[in-house]
Amino acid sequence: MTVNEAVPRGEGAPFTPRPVKAGADDPVEVRMTVNGTPTALSLPARVTLADALRDHLGLTGTHVGCEHGVCGMCTVLVDGEAARACLLFAVQLDGADIVTVEGLGRPDALHPLQESFGRHHALQCGFCTPGFLMSSYDLLTNQPDVTEEELPEELSGVICRCTGYRNILTAVDETRRAHPGGVPAPGNCGRTALVGRAGQGTDATDGPDETENAASSGTQDIVLPGGDPTIAMRITTAIDLPEDRVWGVLDDIHLLARCLPGAELTDDYGHGHYAGRARVSVGPVKLTFNGVAQILEHDRAAGRLRAIAQGQDTGGAQTQADITLTTEATEAGTTMHADAKVYLTGRIAQFGRALAGDVSRRMFEQFADAVTEAAASGRAPSGPVKAPSALSLVFAPLLDRVKRLLRRGGRRRRGGREKEH
Amino acid sequence: MKAAPFAYVRPSRLSDAIAELAETRGGGKVIAGGQSLAPVLAMRLARPDTLIDINSIEELGVLTRSGSALHIGAVVRQRRVERDPLSGSVPLLRLALPWVGHRELRSRGTVCGSLAHADPAAELPAVACCLDAELTLTGPNGHRRVSAREFFHGAMTTELTPDEILTSVRLPVAAAGEGFGFAEIARRHGDFALAGVAVRVRLPAGRPEATLTAFGVSDRPVTRDVSEQLAAAVTDSGEAPADRLKGPLSAVADELVDTDGDIHASRDYRRRLLLALAGRELSKAYERARDGAEEVAT
Numbered sequence A: 001m002t003v004n005e006a007v008p009r010g011e012g013a014p015f016t017p018r019p020v021k022a023g024a025d026d027p028v029e030v031r032m033t034v035n036g037t038p039t040a041l042s043l044p045a046r047v048t049l050a051d052a053l054r055d056h057l058g059l060t061g062t063h064v065g066c067e068h069g070v071c072g073m074c075t076v077l078v079d080g081e082a083a084r085a086c087l088l089f090a091v092q093l094d095g096a097d098i099v100t101v102e103g104l105g106r107p108d109a110l111h112p113l114q115e116s117f118g119r120h121h122a123l124q125c126g127f128c129t130p131g132f133l134m135s136s137y138d139l140l141t142n143q144p145d146v147t148e149e150e151l152p153e154e155l156s157g158v159i160c161r162c163t164g165y166r167n168i169l170t171a172v173d174e175t176r177r178a179h180p181g182g183v184p185a186p187g188n189c190g191r192t193a194l195v196g197r198a199g200q201g202t203d204a205t206d207g208p209d210e211t212e213n214a215a216s217s218g219t220q221d222i223v224l225p226g227g228d229p230t231i232a233m234r235i236t237t238a239i240d241l242p243e244d245r246v247w248g249v250l251d252d253i254h255l256l257a258r259c260l261p262g263a264e265l266t267d268d269y270g271h272g273h274y275a276g277r278a279r280v281s282v283g284p285v286k287l288t289f290n291g292v293a294q295i296l297e298h299d300r301a302a303g304r305l306r307a308i309a310q311g312q313d314t315g316g317a318q319t320q321a322d323i324t325l326t327t328e329a330t331e332a333g334t335t336m337h338a339d340a341k342v343y344l345t346g347r348i349a350q351f352g353r354a355l356a357g358d359v360s361r362r363m364f365e366q367f368a369d370a371v372t373e374a375a376a377s378g379r380a381p382s383g384p385v386k387a388p389s390a391l392s393l394v395f396a397p398l399l400d401r402v403k404r405l406l407r408r409g410g411r412r413r414r415g416g417r418e419k420e421h
Numbered sequence B: 001m002k003a004a005p006f007a008y009v010r011p012s013r014l015s016d017a018i019a020e021l022a023e024t025r026g027g028g029k030v031i032a033g034g035q036s037l038a039p040v041l042a043m044r045l046a047r048p049d050t051l052i053d054i055n056s057i058e059e060l061g062v063l064t065r066s067g068s069a070l071h072i073g074a075v076v077r078q079r080r081v082e083r084d085p086l087s088g089s090v091p092l093l094r095l096a097l098p099w100v101g102h103r104e105l106r107s108r109g110t111v112c113g114s115l116a117h118a119d120p121a122a123e124l125p126a127v128a129c130c131l132d133a134e135l136t137l138t139g140p141n142g143h144r145r146v147s148a149r150e151f152f153h154g155a156m157t158t159e160l161t162p163d164e165i166l167t168s169v170r171l172p173v174a175a176a177g178e179g180f181g182f183a184e185i186a187r188r189h190g191d192f193a194l195a196g197v198a199v200r201v202r203l204p205a206g207r208p209e210a211t212l213t214a215f216g217v218s219d220r221p222v223t224r225d226v227s228e229q230l231a232a233a234v235t236d237s238g239e240a241p242a243d244r245l246k247g248p249l250s251a252v253a254d255e256l257v258d259t260d261g262d263i264h265a266s267r268d269y270r271r272r273l274l275l276a277l278a279g280r281e282l283s284k285a286y287e288r289a290r291d292g293a294e295e296v297a298t
């Protein structure tokens, strides 16, 4: 007699990858959830999970050392258990749930393990830190009853070249004591972006292909991330023109799009769905986002226009935005508020947050100026508004600050509230 | 380094996997956990033209217990076995698993993959040999069953033909009055053993029966009946202390170590390790068997 008992498959959700048959040069499709975000990639079978995360999704927190399973730098969670990302081919993980160190905590709300590592100087060069964090997260979650004596052995799967073991053990032990029932779940696994790279070329060495990669179907619904945005801001602009002149611009989406620096509408799918492209360059970073936008609200009477957009660049940088424009009639003309929530993932998110905030704010200011110009002239600004260039974007915010200090006040009130996460 | 390109097939049925493997005419490799295969591919020590991923074949993910055996399918991960209450019925497996690499490797590595890989210093092949486990090999002509002691031919060579898949292993469930021991010495926890032992002791009618499997000291796990040696070490008061076992075991230890030694450990050093480990673990297993037996008797 065989007793066929239901057996739990560890803490993570079980998954059964779909059948596949691919030649040596064929890309294989793989769908995984990475830090709470569903992604779709198309990769040659020999690309490891570590390389897929780093090169295709821009999540470079997962480090790579030996690439054959010895050093532990590449440790991530696969369905809730620590595993070596260099010993897994990404294609094997169809349907899997992956958490990388980026998913563990947020800069303003670190995971207790991250805090403890900082407090105890458990990181020197920091190269091994992501591996140790993910390995110890697995340990304290799956074996919360582990003893202090067992820690050195249980953490022996990760090597620290700086030999910071003593402090690492202290940090993990302190977290263990503070959370006897198991440590809190990863704190940064909200949906952050949704456009995967389905249908995208072959491997990480592909150059950016600006025209072929328009993000999937334009009529797909855009789902905004649940977590806090990377940047939230409100720009208020006083415009010396009556409200209906301003709405003359807001009503014409094509005209409006041309007011957005670096942006271009490439397709109009109807029903408020559009495809478009936006270029951003900051110093050596040059990104071209292909994406989709959707008008959710267009209410001239209430003075509200709300649009959401998502886009991704070929390097895996992803962005989503939720923008609301509101207008109020004033004695002098119109006050326009632009409220924007911007969500960034991938390599763009590695910018200093403050810089990314400055860049975005600068773009919205240019946008507001362009809307003013278009409303005044009834025409699109002379040619598409120039893509924000390296120098102007890096220096303009600084210049602006200086000007503001000198000017005190002026025509534009900057209520720019910049919330950094 | 990165793996050379390979074709990739992930069937959902065993028969398809067998057919795919046959189609590659020896150029294909099965991938289970990949924890041994991926490094070999990354270092380009192997360049199979096709990988056959067996992880979506449901029937290979089965972990069940029948009356007398624990059945472990080919894609059952080591860490799952480690945690599953069912595997408590095979104490030797439970004793050995924590020694297999690190937690992060056991999350993905499979029990059968370790057997198929047949590293001479690996723990699970020794467990299978010590318990005389039964392996099921499936090929184009159907299933055949092979005893673990006949499965390992040498370092990384086994009874598997290139068109066969090791579909499952069956390990005997411990009976009352059996005791086990497992230990190894490695340079660092999680590394392959310089020398290690798996032992099984039973006391039918009070007379000791003992099996010793050594690993890391030859090109495959080696198993000996050491009942006589254990009996010779038992004192009048029914103890078998480790130091009394060393004398009787020393000839066995000498004979079992047939590696020339390497930069990490000479042949002599491995003999001394083996002797120390064998004495200690046999003594423990004997105690466990005796205490268990007493418990059952009263």
Ligand SMILES: Cc1cc2nc3c(=O)[nH]c(=O)nc-3n(C[C@@H](O)[C@H](O)[C@H](O)COP(=O)(O)OP(=O)(O)OC[C@H]3O[C@@H](n4cnc5c(N)ncnc54)[C@H](O)[C@@H]3O)c2cc1C
Residues within 6 Å of the ligand: A068, A069, A070, B029, B030, B031, B032, B033, B034, B035, B036, B037, B038, B039, B074, B099, B100, B101, B102, B105, B106, B108, B109, B110, B111, B112, B113, B114, B115, B116, B117, B119, B121, B122, B123, B124, B160, B164, B165, B166, B167, B190, B191, B192, B193
């Ligand atoms: C840093 C490091 C340390 C390690 N330390 C240890 C250790 O201390 N002890 C230890 O035992 N192991 C150790 N390992 C190896 C290990 O983790 C695995 O347990 C095991 O050897 C491979 O299992 P797998 O399922 O990953 O097999 P895979 O890597 O998928 O396969 C290994 C080989 O077996 C073949 N194969 C696999 N499954 C089957 C099957 N069902 N039928 C036919 N052929 C099959 C493959 O084709 C391949 O040739 C270590 C590995 C690393 C990277």
Ligand code: FES
Residues within 6 Å of the ligand: A063, A064, A065, A066, A067, A068, A069, A070, A071, A072, A073, A074, A075, A084, A085, A086, A087
């Ligand atoms: S890079 Fe994966 S273990 Fe070293």
Ligand code: FES
Residues within 6 Å of the ligand: A122, A123, A124, A125, A126, A127, A128, A129, A159, A160, A161, A162, A163, A164
């Ligand atoms: S802190 Fe430098 S490797 Fe560990």
